[in-house]
Amino acid sequence: MKKQSVFERLANAPHLVWSALFIIAPLLFVVYFAFTDRDGGFTLENILSLSSYSGTFVMSLGFSLIATTVCFLIGYPLAYCMSRASEKSRTILMVLLMLPMWISLLIRTYSLMALLDNGGLVSTFLTRLGFQKLTFIGTEGAVILGMIYDFLPYMVLPIYTSMTKLDKRYLEAANDLGCNGWQTLFKVILPLTTPGIVSGVTMVFVPSISTFYISQKLGGGSFDLLGDTIERQFQNAVTYHTGAAISLVMMILILISLAVMNKFSDSEEDIIV
């Protein structure tokens, strides 16, 4: 084997230094803050105090699981329909799907709020129809709807990508061998698009469980999700240590669930497209 040249060896050096300083070191700081008190002494107090936040953990988990499930139930058929369209309309559908991903999440959440606000179009329309005055902002439904609305494209895109990679001959073979439509779906299409599903689920679940803007805007401040809690702790230097502890636990939970999910898909599929 040839020896590596100096250039080859040094090419990666800036990146290694950068990663050590700005990826590894910040995480070490999170750990440090999570296990120390304000005087810098070691303490388990921050981690132990998290039990008072167990309600927040459960609610965040619940909200984001519901949002992820609904996104999957809406997104999977959508990806399927898109993959069956003609080549020309697929280009247009792709642009339609990508455009919301390019628009800032703040703008999209804000626009959903405009629609759902008291005196907004939806409530005015429903009142005209004779319904009682309904309030959406500040309900669980609005927060979950916000998550679904904001992150649906991130579910559809990876599933769509793995659908288009699917060899059509498999479907013909399943058909020839006597599968009906549902059997083909469950025995052939679903298993073969698992990598897409896994990255779609990840891309919806992770931002949903850590969001704070959606719950602030659409929850009207009445729901404290994990993101809100963390964000509040970092407004004031006194509570940095609790904030670091919550972040640490959330990160570990997410990394574990990512690892578990990646076991389901052994392909080296890229998460982004």
Place this chain on the structure above:
Amino acid sequence: MKFLSRFYMALIFFILYAPILVVIVFSFNGSGSLSHFSDFSLHWYRELFRDGEALSALKNSLFLAVTSSVFATVIGTFAAFGISRAKRRYYQVAVETVSKIPMMNPDIVTGVSMMLLFVGVASILKLSNVLGLWTMLIAHTTFNLPYVILSVLPKFRQMDKSLTEAALDLGCTPAQTFFRVELPFIVPGVISGLMMSFTLSLDDFVISHFVSSPDFKTLPLYIYNQTAHEVKFSMYALCTLLIFVILILLIAVNLAGSAEDRKLRKKNRAGAKGGRG
């Protein structure tokens, strides 16, 4: 079946776009109501442009997006080269995994961890008010890096090794080989990494929220502050402008892409004909 699938797609895309359309339409509403469109007016746009803060936020955003994406692209391209050349497999995997951490972690954790780093280091060095342009630049470069590596590394792996070997055999130094043979081949990956970094940086709110200071605000931070308490119609105007800019960019990229496709196809066809003739 065909009708059903068309209907379904139309329905979902309608729901996806309805709020955005509402914002666009009501940004032109003179009366400032969310349910009744009274008269067409550019009132909110005038109000937006009178606001100096919005313009300086735009300037900050563009400056930050350009510098951080260029930094990330330079560091990331060399890193991808280094990773693809590393002899030991476990080293490759380790470096790739670490570089992907900001991509896997929720944004809020990345933001919080960088903030703690900056604040912690500042308190060790007895500095105050470290947050600002520099911390933003570092944070944006950091979260852009994995996307650059991810779009450049496959190009290095696809590349025919014999080209590099030929260049080396013909007397190029490894550095010359990199700049004359490998770089031209990986340019498409570099460009897509650069563009992705640019848009990510322009778009980022969560990480910036934690590492910024009030005197260096980007556009998303400005929108966040403005929308914190009340509905502001000048924000609808700003959102409308941003949506149109994005739409035009997206169409331009797509047209450029399909034009290139056509050129490529034409070339291939010409090549095939030439071969036959």
